[in-house]
Amino acid sequence: MISMIQFSDVLAWIHQLLSSCMAPWLVFLIELVVASVAAVVALLVCVIIMVYMERKVAGHMQLRHGPNRVGWHGVCQLFADIIKLLLKECFTPTRADKLLFVVAPVLSLCVSLLALAPISWGPGLVLWNTNIGVLFVTAISSMGVIGILMAGWSSNNKYALMGAMRSGAQIVSYELSAGLSIVAIVALAGTLNTGGIIESQANGWWILKGHLPAFFAFIIYIIASTAECNRAPFDLAEAESELTAGYHTEYSGMQFGIFYLNEYINMGVVSMVASTLFLGGWQPFYLPFDFGWAHAFNDIMALKFMETWPAWISWVSLAWPLVWFFGKLFLIIFFMMWFRWTFPRLRIDQLLKLEWKYLLPLSIVNLVIIALIVVLGLHF
């Protein structure tokens, strides 16, 4: 990225400005709060777009218009729904475990928001620049199942319990192959830091540079993460035609809304991780070849032509990595939606068979091949 103004410059400038008039602990506190609120708000905006997108994608794939009543092409439908959910009573069944029942949605929301911390949104734009970023995300995302189990157990409903049990089995299994395909890229990049992984793809995304094994790892990751998010065709936890609504059968009002939100946040986080690891995060597309027009293409992608422009225009280039980041995010999300609205659901034993008999051995073999590639230095 050879743009003139970087996010790190802007952030450093803000930091200096604050430090010049405040005590260091106050600066830290303000920065912490502002940064986290900004990240959560950015994610919520993404979720709003995702929900709208899901409805439109589902609608158009099913020969319908999708929402088209509230606002222009139904863009305000979600807000109407949120108001409805907020106004509805949060009903708690009589024999339910009251405390856990209330805690479960909040807990799963917290867990999925936590996974947001080490995500790198743009160059230098990262909430928690830690050297164990990817490890942290994998660790946190496996905790999501606790909220689901809690919801299923505390509802005192057989459907909910079965949904939660299925979800537990499913997430624990698919964690493995998701983790192994993440490890494959970590081995290629040589770092666990999300920013570092993205920077290592400046000369080509891993999905291109890492030969076929990286591509396999990508496919395995997409399958496994779809399963981890409980999305169709792996939506056994809420299998509508079998368990009515699965683990959130008994939830209503905003408690249900939180589970709904949670599903989309999970999707967002998973897609962010996928784009970070395989598609170069906020890096623009780069051809890892060495001939005439490939160079020209890469120069355009890196906005080289902007260097000669006046400084005030080059501010625009700040948005360039964000465009790529969100573009990839929504591309992966579109794929997940596309799968959901096309495929039938798997059965629980087929689901576990797919993981333990096919994906897990495949990803282990894949990891070994990638390790060989790294050791022999075969990647670009």
Next chain:
Amino acid sequence: MKALYNYLKEVAFAFVSLANGLLLTLKYFVTPWKSIITENYPDNRANPSVADEFAGEVILIHDENNEHKCTACTLCQLACPNNSIQIISKQVETEDGKKKKVLDKWVYHLEMCTFCKQCIDACPQDAIKMTNSYELSCFDRSTLTKILNQPGSKLKEKPKVTAKVQE
């Protein structure tokens, strides 16, 4: 070796079959103007896509002189399986002093009608027909009981010529 070949073949088949389905949904997704079949219902009230033959509410046909053809023979009432028709007739005296049964009230209970067309089929005079109305819901049940003969309407006289022939 054979097993490996079969295994790979199965995996390839799986991907091809899944891709096939994905292509179909993608086709629908990218060509919404062609594929969307739903109607914007309350917006297209002006020209709804309901066939003229659609059997909706029963009406008594009145012509421009506010005359209908119902002779109050109650055949439709007998034919109706749901008792949704009540023919209330009265005796009137004609000019030549004869007593005659004429229609007083053609009561139609829309809430009990199943649109089975038995009454239309039974009517010997073709006095009633079904309109293609479909927005029949309402807030007050009593508005569903209707009197089909318009106030002041009377029986259409048979043309004199045929009457003479019959005599």
Next chain:
Amino acid sequence: MENPIVTPSELKTEEFVVNIGPQHPATHGVLRVEATLDGEIIKDVLPHLGYIHRGIEKMTESLGYKQSIFLTSRMDYLSAHINNHVCALAIEKAAQIEVPARAKAIRIIMDELQRLTSHELWWGSCAMDIGAVTPFFLAFRDRERILELFEQNTGNRLTMSYIIPGGVMNDVRPDFVPKLKALIKSIKEYRKEYDQLITGNFIFQHRTQGIGILSKEQAISLGCTGPTARASGLSCDIRKLYPYDGYEKLDFKEVIDYGCDNWARYVVRMEEMNQSIHIIEQLLDNLPTGDYRTKLKGVLKLPAGEYYQRVESARGELGVYIVSDGGAKPYRMKFRTPCYSNLGAVKPISVGMKIADLMANMATIDLVIPDMDR
């Protein structure tokens, strides 16, 4: 020394009962299935009926024969024409009414169109029970075209009361044949999409193949009919065995599969759709002209006696048994509905399977709840 390991008796698991229905997305109506589960495995299935019992058989005893026909549309609301047809045939047989050739042809066309709508809807809901939602909308799109044709020609979309003793209620519109030809062409196109989206789908095939085995012996002893039994290798197509209204003159295949599983039932129904199209095509080009009905007296009276008539409905053998005492109202009218007998197959084919398979089984047997309860 005390054994620290827990003995199996302490780890004992319990079976538990889950009520699937009467309000459940998979039962497509108000059927309550009491499933005893051991984890995900089904141990026992006990269907409970009666949630939509309307007493249609008893109601016919206080209505005339003509009026009873409109009630039969409400039994199996997905094949209303066929239900009307069986009643009309029974009454015609009893009263010895001659039906014009045109009426017969129209009846068969309507029956087969009805079978197409029914199978299309079944295809959508079957896919939905297995977890794919999009096919449901495709099915509705295609069914809608046929329903539009029904609406234009019979006046109603779902409960037609169109086939009556003596013929049909009214003649078809002049543009019926060209419209139907265009329709048949588009249905053939759509059939390809069905295969592309669901039939060829790897997940769907694995969800259905080898699941829900109903052997031929079981099918016979449970009284299964229709595609459910034909998928077990039992030849039971009434259109072939006891032809009515000119089916004997038409060329079509009785679709039989020996797979006995959900996949076989799926394949049989899909192939039956092709056969229905084939039947309609034969009739379209030489639709007889002439009367569409024989005028009957206002009040129909059947000579005293017992009459039975059966037809092939979209789900199996539909029979009506009329006992007449010579009056204007039936003494007894009993319907032998296919879904009621086919429901019996749910238990033997589901026990030992996963709960998700129960949904697939109920979907491929194609249960219509009002048809069972009447």
